[in-house]
Amino acid sequence: MTKRIVIPFGPQHPVLPEPIHFDLVLEDERVVEALPTIGYVHRGLERLIEKREYPEYVYIVERTCGICSFIHSLTYCQGIEQIMEIEVPERAQFLRTIWSEYSRLHSHLLWLGCFADGIGFENLFMNAWRIRESILDVLEQTTGGRVIQSSCKVGGVRRDITHEKLEQMAADLATIQKEIEDLSTVFLQDDSIKHRLKKVGVLSKEDAYHLGAVGPTARGSGVAIDIRKTGYVAYGKLNVEVVTENDGDCYARCAVRARELFTSIDLIKQAIRKIPEGPIDVKVTGAPNGEYFSRSEQPRGELVHYLKGNGTKFLVRSRIRTPTLTNVPPLVKMLQGCELADVPAIILTIDPCIGCMER
Amino acid sequence: MAFFEMTKIAIKTLLRSPATIRYPFQPAKKTPISRGHVTIDASLCISCGTCQRKCPSQAILINKEAKTWQIDRFRCVVCNSCVDTCPAKCLAMDTQYTAPVTTKGVEVVTITYVKPPKPVANGAAAGGEAKT
Numbered sequence: 001m002t003k004r005i006v007i008p009f010g011p012q013h014p015v016l017p018e019p020i021h022f023d024l025v026l027e028d029e030r031v032v033e034a035l036p037t038i039g040y041v042h043r044g045l046e047r048l049i050e051k052r053e054y055p056e057y058v059y060i061v062e063r064t065c066g067i068c069s070f071i072h073s074l075t076y077c078q079g080i081e082q083i084m085e086i087e088v089p090e091r092a093q094f095l096r097t098i099w100s101e102y103s104r105l106h107s108h109l110l111w112l113g114c115f116a117d118g119i120g121f122e123n124l125f126m127n128a129w130r131i132r133e134s135i136l137d138v139l140e141q142t143t144g145g146r147v148i149q150s151s152c153k154v155g156g157v158r159r160d161i162t163h164e165k166l167e168q169m170a171a172d173l174a175t176i177q178k179e180i181e182d183l184s185t186v187f188l189q190d191d192s193i194k195h196r197l198k199k200v201g202v203l204s205k206e207d208a209y210h211l212g213a214v215g216p217t218a219r220g221s222g223v224a225i226d227i228r229k230t231g232y233v234a235y236g237k238l239n240v241e242v243v244t245e246n247d248g249d250c251y252a253r254c255a256v257r258a259r260e261l262f263t264s265i266d267l268i269k270q271a272i273r274k275i276p277e278g279p280i281d282v283k284v285t286g287a288p289n290g291e292y293f294s295r296s297e298q299p300r301g302e303l304v305h306y307l308k309g310n311g312t313k314f315l316v317r318s319r320i321r322t323p324t325l326t327n328v329p330p331l332v333k334m335l336q337g338c339e340l341a342d343v344p345a346i347i348l349t350i351d352p353c354i355g356c357m358e359r
Numbered sequence: 360m361a362f363f364e365m366t367k368i369a370i371k372t373l374l375r376s377p378a379t380i381r382y383p384f385q386p387a388k389k390t391p392i393s394r395g396h397v398t399i400d401a402s403l404c405i406s407c408g409t410c411q412r413k414c415p416s417q418a419i420l421i422n423k424e425a426k427t428w429q430i431d432r433f434r435c436v437v438c439n440s441c442v443d444t445c446p447a448k449c450l451a452m453d454t455q456y457t458a459p460v461t462t463k464g465v466e467v468v469t470i471t472y473v474k475p476p477k478p479v480a481n482g483a484a485a486g487g488e489a490k491t
Contacts, residue, residue: 056415063436123368124365130372141390150394186368189364195370
């Protein structure tokens with residue numbers, strides 16, 4: 001039997017933007033076991049709920065993640081609104097949908113760029129981020145913030161988008177779509193990328209389902225789970241297409257994200273066509289008394305916020321379960337049997353957001 | 360053939376002007392609603408303390424006796440909460456980010472608001488003035 005050795009991977013590693021540690025047990029160059037260690041960037045954001053009033057906690061909860069901040073605030077507000085039985089105006093629901101999809105576009109483009117950089121394709125990385133910049137510009141023009149939008153509040157949204165701006169956004173999306181088509185062709189067709197990713201880090205459909213994979217990690221293995229299909233905010237009024245791939249390898253997960261860019265653009269266009277006129281918020285009085293599990297689809301998968309109030313301005317419990325946490329067990333499974341040189345690429349394909357995971 | 364897909368993008372980007380702004384020579388991109396930093400008009404502040412209570416990062420401190428309004432720029436997360444809730448509309452959001460500094464510290468502003476005198480003509484004084 002070959003001698004086993006343990007190689008530490010992380011918490012500081014060139015491909016990792018955030019700290020996570022793996023002990024890789026190797027036989028020659030092959031990984032036989034991967035033991036994850038998490039907990040390097042715990043900030044205790046959930047505990048702060050006891051110290052801040054529930055309307056102000058929105059600004060804290062959206063700082064859980066620097067990429068999908070808007071969806072965190074949306075999920076939190078949605079939970080409070082359900083506890084307090086607040087009816088949010090329809091225009092606000094559509095605006096939330098539009099901003100959610102813009103967040104998804106910017107997150108996926110960021111990931112595609114980081115991933116291209118991780119596998120050594122720097123030119124592609126720069127191009128993905130160049131396109132992402134135009135998405136961030138729209139977010140800043142409509143909400144005032146590039147990555148931390150602060151535009152969601154309990155009872156609606158804080159800013160409206162004018163009719164002219166919406167039309168201009170739809171027109172700009174046509175240009176962006178053309179650029180994304182060029183970009184995704186490279187991701188989906190390029191020989192060197194295919195060679196690097198095909199049949200690497202395979203996760204079977206059964207494993208993906210039983211180990212609790214969510215988001216593009218699950219959809220890359222053929223499990224069609226997408227919370228947007230449940231029709232939260234305005235998704236019920238739009239035609240949501242769930243993108244799936246069947247191979248379950250790194251290429252499939254990359255392809256899911258590249259193809260989801262187009263579904264996001266399509267959803268924004270649909271929402272802009274269907275957005276009704278009307279108020280954007282309702283006045284909120286009182287305090288939440290009760291508990292609720294609020295779910296939404298983040299760019300990385302299903303996000304759950306558990307909220308419990310006792311009738312005062314301060315909630316008693318907030319629990320955030322982010323998609324990266326549930327994607328760690330499938331990741332450990334993917335790493336078993338792979339080559340040491342493929343480990344960075346495999347870890348990147350679950351789109352790890354460690355700051356989000358440890359809150 | 361797929362090799363030429365990337366070459367096509369690479370040649371296109373080579374021929375066009377830079378995607379980045381040549382920053383110190385060209386001003387950074389700003390929008391009218393960009394959140395840069397909070398500013399105060401000290402002549403309007405009624406020292407009600409709403410901004411202090413509504414601040415999620417506890418960056419604002421009001422001292423009613425000394426009549427000062429102080430902000431810790433290192434704590435402030437520029438969420439616009441204080442500007443939205445200010446009843447006297449003395450707070451505003453500037454689009455410019457704060458300049459880098461070498462030492463930490465707080466910014467103290469002396470409130471110069473003077474409570475308008477009550478009209479003496481009749482007993483029904485105009486409401487709305489806050490305590491100082």
